[in-house]
Amino acid sequence: MATQPDLRGKGQPADKTFGGLAIGAAALVLLILALIAITMTSRALPVLRHMGLGFFTSSTWSEHDNNFGALPFIWGTVYTAFIAIVLAVPVSLGVALFITQVAPPKLKRPLVYLIDLLAVVPSVVFGLWGVLMLAPHLNRSFLTAGIILAIMIVPIITSLAREVIETTAQADKEAAYALGATRWEMIGAAVLPHSKAGIVGAVMLGLGRAMGETIAAALVIGSSAQIALSPFKSGDSMPAVIANQWGEASELQKSALIALALTLFVMTIIVNLIASRIVQRSLKKTRGA
Amino acid sequence: MTLGTDLAHSLELRQKPSWRRAKNTLMSVLLGSAVVVVAIPLVLIMYSVFAKGGAILFKSFPAFLTHDIPPTRAAGPGMGPAIVGTLLITGMATLIAVPLGVLGAIYLNEYGVKSKFAQAVRFLALVMTGVPSVVMGLFVYVVWTLHHSITPPHELTGFQGFGGSLALACLMLPIVINATEQMLKLVPDGLREASYALGATKTRTVLTVVLPAAGSGIVSGALLAVARAAGETAPLLFTIGATRVINTSLFHGDSTALSARIFENAKEAVANAQERGWGAALALVLLTFTLTVIARVTTAFATRIK
Numbered sequence: 001m002a003t004q005p006d007l008r009g010k011g012q013p014a015d016k017t018f019g020g021l022a023i024g025a026a027a028l029v030l031l032i033l034a035l036i037a038i039t040m041t042s043r044a045l046p047v048l049r050h051m052g053l054g055f056f057t058s059s060t061w062s063e064h065d066n067n068f069g070a071l072p073f074i075w076g077t078v079y080t081a082f083i084a085i086v087l088a089v090p091v092s093l094g095v096a097l098f099i100t101q102v103a104p105p106k107l108k109r110p111l112v113y114l115i116d117l118l119a120v121v122p123s124v125v126f127g128l129w130g131v132l133m134l135a136p137h138l139n140r141s142f143l144t145a146g147i148i149l150a151i152m153i154v155p156i157i158t159s160l161a162r163e164v165i166e167t168t169a170q171a172d173k174e175a176a177y178a179l180g181a182t183r184w185e186m187i188g189a190a191v192l193p194h195s196k197a198g199i200v201g202a203v204m205l206g207l208g209r210a211m212g213e214t215i216a217a218a219l220v221i222g223s224s225a226q227i228a229l230s231p232f233k234s235g236d237s238m239p240a241v242i243a244n245q246w247g248e249a250s251e252l253q254k255s256a257l258i259a260l261a262l263t264l265f266v267m268t269i270i271v272n273l274i275a276s277r278i279v280q281r282s283l284k285k286t287r288g289a
Numbered sequence: 290m291t292l293g294t295d296l297a298h299s300l301e302l303r304q305k306p307s308w309r310r311a312k313n314t315l316m317s318v319l320l321g322s323a324v325v326v327v328a329i330p331l332v333l334i335m336y337s338v339f340a341k342g343g344a345i346l347f348k349s350f351p352a353f354l355t356h357d358i359p360p361t362r363a364a365g366p367g368m369g370p371a372i373v374g375t376l377l378i379t380g381m382a383t384l385i386a387v388p389l390g391v392l393g394a395i396y397l398n399e400y401g402v403k404s405k406f407a408q409a410v411r412f413l414a415l416v417m418t419g420v421p422s423v424v425m426g427l428f429v430y431v432v433w434t435l436h437h438s439i440t441p442p443h444e445l446t447g448f449q450g451f452g453g454s455l456a457l458a459c460l461m462l463p464i465v466i467n468a469t470e471q472m473l474k475l476v477p478d479g480l481r482e483a484s485y486a487l488g489a490t491k492t493r494t495v496l497t498v499v500l501p502a503a504g505s506g507i508v509s510g511a512l513l514a515v516a517r518a519a520g521e522t523a524p525l526l527f528t529i530g531a532t533r534v535i536n537t538s539l540f541h542g543d544s545t546a547l548s549a550r551i552f553e554n555a556k557e558a559v560a561n562a563q564e565r566g567w568g569a570a571l572a573l574v575l576l577t578f579t580l581t582v583i584a585r586v587t588t589a590f591a592t593r594i595k
Contacts, residue, residue, distance in 0.1 A: 012490075014490070014492055015490045015491055015492045018491075018492040018495070018496075019396075019400055019491070019492075021392055022392045022393070022395045022396035022399070022400055023396050023400065023401070023406075024392075025389045025390070025392035025393040025395075025396060026392075026393040026396040026397060026401065026406075026407070026410045026466075027410070028389060028393065028462065029393065029410050029413050029414050029417055029462065029463060029466070030409070030410060030413055032417065032459055032462070033413055033416065033417060033420075035428070035432060036420070036424065036425075036428045039428065039431045039432055040424075040427070040428060040431065043431055090323070091323045091326050091327055092323075093323075094319065094320045094322070094323025094324070094326075095320075095323045095324050095327055097320050098320040098321055098323060098324055099324075101320075102317050102320050102321065111324060114324075114327070114328065114331070115327065116581075117331065117578075118327065118331050120516060120520075120577050120578060120581045121331075121334065121520075121574065121577075122519075122520025122521070122522070122548060122573055122574070122577060123520065123521075123522065124520065124522040124548045124551045124552050124555075124570075124573075125334065125338060125520075125551065125570045125573065125574060126334065127551075127552070127555060128551050128554075128555045128566055128567070128570050129333075129334045129337055129338070131555050131556075132337075132555065132563060132566075133333070133337055151330045151331075154327055158327075176300065179300055179302065180302055181300055181302065182309055182310060182312070182313035183313055183317065184312060184313040184316040184317070185300055185301075185302070185309065185313070187316075188300075189300045205419075208419050209419075211421070212419070212420075212421025212422070212423070212424070213421070214421065214422060214423040214522070214523040215522040215523055215548075215552055218552075219552070219555050219556070239421060239423045239523070242423055242427070243423060243523060243526055243552075246526060246527060257427075258427055258431070261421075261423060261424045261427045262424075264421055264423070264424060265420065265421070265424045268419055268420065268421055269416055269419065269420070271419075272415075272416060272418075272419030273416065276415050276416075276419075
């Protein structure tokens with residue numbers, strides 16, 4: 001992007017306009033994020049004033065006596081995301097390692113397409129399948145929601161993990177083989193130590209996605225505001241309760257739902273920030289080497 | 290590098306060779322079975338969608354795509370309003386997000402590059418990709434839908450297709466920016482310098498040299514963003530309302546969309562409604578798959594030329 005010599009005075013105003021348009025479009029990202037934070041906070045204030053810190057610590061959510069405690073939904077969000085991660089991580093890692101280390105070259109591309117296909121299915125279709133085909137066997141519960149979320153985040157974790165794993169230096173792999181290692185020992189000695197940080201980042205990005213997923217969770221989680229440890233109990237998550245209660249919500253309840261969205265916004269941003277830091281650092285490190 | 294010695298330390302080669310080989314085979318099988326585990330839900334879901342959705346979509350072929358949506362309990366086809374809504378709402382979102390996203394990426398790669406502001410935008414675009422879609426929907430409800438609603442006596446909900454388009458555009462914007470910037474990065478500097486050497490201004494260089502060179506990559510990235518937006522439901526719940534008849538206006542009256550209809554029908558305990566839900570799911574899956582395939586073909590086409 002060399003700076004061009006100023007040979008023609010004529011083009012300059014148009015040039016400046018275009019540059020201005022471009023910078024404006026870029027600034028839009030900043031503007032939207034700032035607006036989200038400001039408008040959502042101001043709409044959430046009524047319920048936060050009404051409930052105080054109780055909004056985050058109370059476990060009763062009752063629109064009849066205007067008591068809005070978000071704890072059951074925070075629990076549901078964290079718990080279903082946790083179940084999803086526990087189910088999705090071993091499978092995603094297995095698929096990523098299989099594609100990069102084990103599969104014959106001819107099989108690689110079709111496998112990548114298969115995983116991509118899963119990423120293209122709209123979340124509401126997962127929800128429809130979950131509620132009509134899976135819930136009759138498993139009931140609407142934390143577990144059902146966790147399973148559906150797991151299916152949805154497998155492609156995200158797999159493709160990022162694959163990207164990180166593929167940056168393993170060929171020399172390290174060959175060194176392991178030269179020492180007489182089997183393929184599995186080579187993976188343990190060269191591939192995994194190299195990719196650890198990147199995989200952690202990929203998992204966290206999956207976690208962020210699982211926490212924010214709305215529609216599929218809304219359909220299969222069971223919509224009951226309870227804090228239960230058993231994965232077979234029904235519950236509710238923050239995005240699900242927003243989707244399910246919005247239609248008939250009173251003014252204060254709407255404020256409470258917006259406060260839930262704000263909480264979710266902050267939680268997912270923190271998770272995503274940490275995740276992208278880790279991923280980028282590990283990619284940069286390996287590409288620089 | 291110290292990697293060599295680390296490597297030697299982390300290798301435990303003193304076990305019996307037969308056991309080591311057995312472990313290797315076992316783990317290869319386990320990794321392969323992970324692929325099977327992923328394929329099972331995909332196959333099951335696709336089977337349900339095509340079998341149950343196909344039953345209603347193909348049985349009453351054009352009618353399902355064009356007829357109005359019947360009352361919940363009634364049997365028979367009709368998803369016309371949802372298809373029109375999805376196409377219009379997603380189309381408008383594309384018209385908003387793609388030009389802005391491409392412009393933003395042009396700033397990042399051609400103007401800002403390593404400046405503090407560009408770094409900040411790049412970072413925030415990444416943050417924005419992670420914002421849950423339900424949050425985007427509520428955000429647009431607060432800044433748009435609410436301002437277009439009038440409280441009684443003139444009951445007006447403020448629901449309109451355009452609100453949905455805005456929410457989807459907010460979701461697409463960071464995706465388009467990221468994808469486009471990756472493509473612009475691939476355009477060799479030699480092309481830009483050649484253009485400057487001919488006396489072209491920066492604007493002209495970007496518009497007639499850089500953008501065409503990255504064109505197919507940008508199109509493919511945009512199509513993937515459109516496919517993702519077309520499947521979104523949560524942002525529409527708060528912004529577009531619901532209707533059973535075709536509404537071709539994005540600015541007057543409630544609208545509806547395939548995704549929103551699937552969500553509503555999935556909640557119904559009525560077999561007829563569920564059947565239409567499956568039909569809508571098949572239509573939506575076919576739409577997103579088609580967009581994705583076109584994107585892939587564009588990419589393949591572009592890389593072959595280069």
